[in-house]
Amino acid sequence: MGTAHGHLLLAKLAVLVPALLLAAANRALLPALSGPNEAKPSAAARRMALFIALEAGLVLAVLGLAAAMTVTTPAIHGDPIWPWPIRLSLDALPDVPVIQNLLQPRSELVLAGFGLALVAVAFLARRRRVLLIGSSFVLVAGGVAIGLPPLMVEAYPTSYARPPLTYHSGSIAEGMAIYQAHCAFCHGAPTVGGEAPRGSAVDLRARLTARRSAGELFWLITHGLPERGMPEFGSRLGDAQRWHVINFLRAFGAASDARRIGMEVEPDRAWLAAPDFTISVGPLTPRTLRDYRGQRMVLLVLYDLSQSRTRMAELARHYGTLSVLRVEVVAVPPRASPSAIAELGASPPVLFPVVTDGNEDIVATYRLFTPGEAHAELLIDRQGYIRAIWRSDETGMPDAIAVQAQVERLNEEKAPPPLPDDHVH
Amino acid sequence: MPVWQVVLLLNLTLAVGLGFGYGVWGHRLAALDGELKTVQAQVERLERERQACASGARVGEQQWEGRGIVRAVYPHLFLITHEEIVDLLPARTTGFRVAASANDGRARVGDPIRFWLQGTGTDNIVLVRMEPW
Numbered sequence: 001m002g003t004a005h006g007h008l009l010l011a012k013l014a015v016l017v018p019a020l021l022l023a024a025a026n027r028a029l030l031p032a033l034s035g036p037n038e039a040k041p042s043a044a045a046r047r048m049a050l051f052i053a054l055e056a057g058l059v060l061a062v063l064g065l066a067a068a069m070t071v072t073t074p075a076i077h078g079d080p081i082w083p084w085p086i087r088l089s090l091d092a093l094p095d096v097p098v099i100q101n102l103l104q105p106r107s108e109l110v111l112a113g114f115g116l117a118l119v120a121v122a123f124l125a126r127r128r129r130v131l132l133i134g135s136s137f138v139l140v141a142g143g144v145a146i147g148l149p150p151l152m153v154e155a156y157p158t159s160y161a162r163p164p165l166t167y168h169s170g171s172i173a174e175g176m177a178i179y180q181a182h183c184a185f186c187h188g189a190p191t192v193g194g195e196a197p198r199g200s201a202v203d204l205r206a207r208l209t210a211r212r213s214a215g216e217l218f219w220l221i222t223h224g225l226p227e228r229g230m231p232e233f234g235s236r237l238g239d240a241q242r243w244h245v246i247n248f249l250r251a252f253g254a255a256s257d258a259r260r261i262g263m264e265v266e267p268d269r270a271w272l273a274a275p276d277f278t279i280s281v282g283p284l285t286p287r288t289l290r291d292y293r294g295q296r297m298v299l300l301v302l303y304d305l306s307q308s309r310t311r312m313a314e315l316a317r318h319y320g321t322l323s324v325l326r327v328e329v330v331a332v333p334p335r336a337s338p339s340a341i342a343e344l345g346a347s348p349p350v351l352f353p354v355v356t357d358g359n360e361d362i363v364a365t366y367r368l369f370t371p372g373e374a375h376a377e378l379l380i381d382r383q384g385y386i387r388a389i390w391r392s393d394e395t396g397m398p399d400a401i402a403v404q405a406q407v408e409r410l411n412e413e414k415a416p417p418p419l420p421d422d423h424v425h
Numbered sequence: 426m427p428v429w430q431v432v433l434l435l436n437l438t439l440a441v442g443l444g445f446g447y448g449v450w451g452h453r454l455a456a457l458d459g460e461l462k463t464v465q466a467q468v469e470r471l472e473r474e475r476q477a478c479a480s481g482a483r484v485g486e487q488q489w490e491g492r493g494i495v496r497a498v499y500p501h502l503f504l505i506t507h508e509e510i511v512d513l514l515p516a517r518t519t520g521f522r523v524a525a526s527a528n529d530g531r532a533r534v535g536d537p538i539r540f541w542l543q544g545t546g547t548d549n550i551v552l553v554r555m556e557p558w
Contacts (some may be wrong), residue, residue, distance in 0.1 A: 281558060282494045282537045283509055285516070341494065342535030349497030349504060349534070351518050 001079030002160060005072045012065040019058035043112050051074050076409050080160040082215075087155035088148065089211070115140040158222075161215035165243045166422045167250065169277035169358075169365035175248025176364060178241055182233065190252065191371060201230070204249055205256040214424050217246045251275055252422040255368035263398065265409045270385035273420035274300075274378070276367050279330055280357035284340065287353075289384065292328060293419060297407060298380040301331045302366060305343060308375045311397055316348040318400035325407050326382075330355065332362050379403070383417050469512060480553070482543050487514045489542045489550070492558055495532050500526075503532065503552060505540070513547065521552040 001010070027339075029048050077206065118136035165171045179190050186201040202209060209217075221242050224232035233242065254272055261272060280286040292298050303312060315322075315329055321328060329352035333340050336359045344350045355362065369386065370376035374393035381387050388395055388406050473487035480488065493507030495517060506518040521542065532538065537558040544550035 025439065282535075283492070284494060284506065284537075339535055341496070342533060344534075346497060346534045351496050351504060351506070353506075 002082045003075040003078040005069060005075040005078060008065050008069045008072060012062055015058050015061045015065065019055050019062065022055040026051050027313045079162065081157045082155050082159045083156060083316060086152045087159055089153045090151060112140060112143060124326055131217050145275045152359045156219035158215040158219045159213055161216050161218060163243050163246060163423045164239065165247060167247055167273065167424050169275050169353045169361045170287055171244045171247040172251045172275055173361035173364040175244035178245050179248055190222065194409060205253055209249065210253045214246050215345065217249060218242055247424060251365060251368055258369040258389065261386060263388060263390055265387045265406045267409055267413055270381060270383060270387065270417035272386045274380045274384050274386045277365065278358050279353050279355055280352045284358055293384050294382055296326045296328045297382055297410065299327055299329045300366065300380060301329060302363060302370065304329055304334055304373065304375065311375055312344060313348055314400065316350045319352050321404065322399065325404060328352065332359055334363055335359055379406060382418050477543055486543055486545055490539065492539050492544065495534055495536045495538060498532055498534060521550065523552045527553050527555055
């Protein structure tokens with residue numbers, strides 16, 4: 001509805017419907033053509049000729065619109081501009097099970113099905129057809145009037161805009177810096193468990209923020225909320241900077257829930273998408289976390305040599321076993337350094353990737369999920385979801401056998417979860 | 426026969442002929458592409474043998490160039506995380522036997538290097554030269 005492709009499709013449908021109605025009218029005129037009265041068939045024939053000409057014109061218009069659609073960017077690739085001030089969203093419902101159960105799609109289907117059944121009966125029944133059709137329309141309209149208003153939320157022209165930036169640690173770290181400079185004073189520090197927002201500023205870790213689409217957040221950041229004292233940032237931050245902030249807000253909100261991720265993998269419960277990041281090891285061609293999708297799990301290790309040397313040696317000794325289990329270990333020291341591999345020492349030899357560039361972005365992003373400075377490890381499954389988090393100061397680090405046990409739990413999952421999107425929504 | 430039928434018949438014949446020719450040449454193109462790739466691989470192999478000969482290798486041996494980071498150093502073996510070595514190995518960590526002349530004792534864990542391998546295949550390649558990258 002918000003794209004040129006969509007407008008053309010609606011126009012095509014708007015032209016097609018009258019064409020079909022004219023065709024139905026022509027069909028109704030057919031008996032009149034063969035009537036015994038000499039004058040009547042002639043009038044009917046002229047009317048039919050007129051309807052056919054109109055129908056032909058409408059069909060030509062449909063063909064023209066279809067041709068125009070082929071040279072228009074498909075809606076899935078376009079940037080929709082939502083034309084209405086409201087939109088429908090199930091996420092708008094409060095967390096009340098009764099309302100959610102009442103307004104689940106199956107309830108609407110039952111109501112709509114009942115209405116359609118009445119319409120079918122009306123066409124089959126000869127008597128009281130008007131009454132039956134009218135009743136069915138009242139039922140359907142009533143269902144819509146009851147079911148739709150709670151689903152309506154405020155919308156903006158960018159409500160369905162797709163972020164041009166992927167959910168990547170570089171973008172999240174950049175967004176965090178911008179947030180710290182422009183937003184933290186009112187909305188609180190960019191750390192999970194940090195200070196609360198001041199005054200009427202919204203807590204951006206709250207579920208309400210998570211329910212807003214990325215496009216809506218973009219609009220609010222661009223235009224502000226003057227009635228609530230939030231300034232506009234459209235003139236102060238570029239488009240890319242605002243999208244960076246939105247990527248950070250998504251990670252920030254997800255990190256608040258990351259406390260539910262424990263030391264043990266919960267089978268068939270993948271929900272926390274791991275932000276993508278670039279694995280630069282010296283001058284070798286960089287890879288990304290996304291490259292491992294569908295192939296290997298990743299054990300992301302955030303380490304500091306001052307406290308992690310023993311653990312790194314343990315991981316180095318068991319790397320062969322983990323590799324056989326199709327787990328890649330990716331180690332990230334806190335700061336970029338070309339000598340990071342050499343600093344780990346030669347015995348035992350560390351053969352897994354050790355990131356030497358871009359470390360600060362990765363650490364800043366993933367420290368949202370594991371706050372503090374302690375050695376931390378995150379087990380990311382083959383689909384790209386974080387499934388277990390270990391911290392040396394809280395949960396303690398599992399030995400290699402325990403890590404293998406969690407990996408085998410993931411291997412036993414029957415249905416892998418769908419791949420997370422590369423962009424936030 | 427009316428003119429429009431003649432025109433229609435000629436157009437249909439043209440369409441069938443074009444489609445048939447396109448299909449036949451499309452298959453031939455795929456075969457030619459395969460032949461070209463085979464010949465290119467042979468040329469590259471001969472070039473590697475020529476380079477290996479120029480550096481004193483035996484007949485039939487080839488030479489490959491790679492780039493990577495030293496991960497472990499042993500007396501006659503280096504473990505190197507390397508990029509793809511074309512026509513030999515994909516990007517991974519591999520242990521390579523090192524010729525005595527190539528190991529000057531200066532390579533350290535973490536050093537990025539360019540290196541050259543000599544041999545007839547993955548079973549008997551030896552690292553014969555390296556330099557900082």
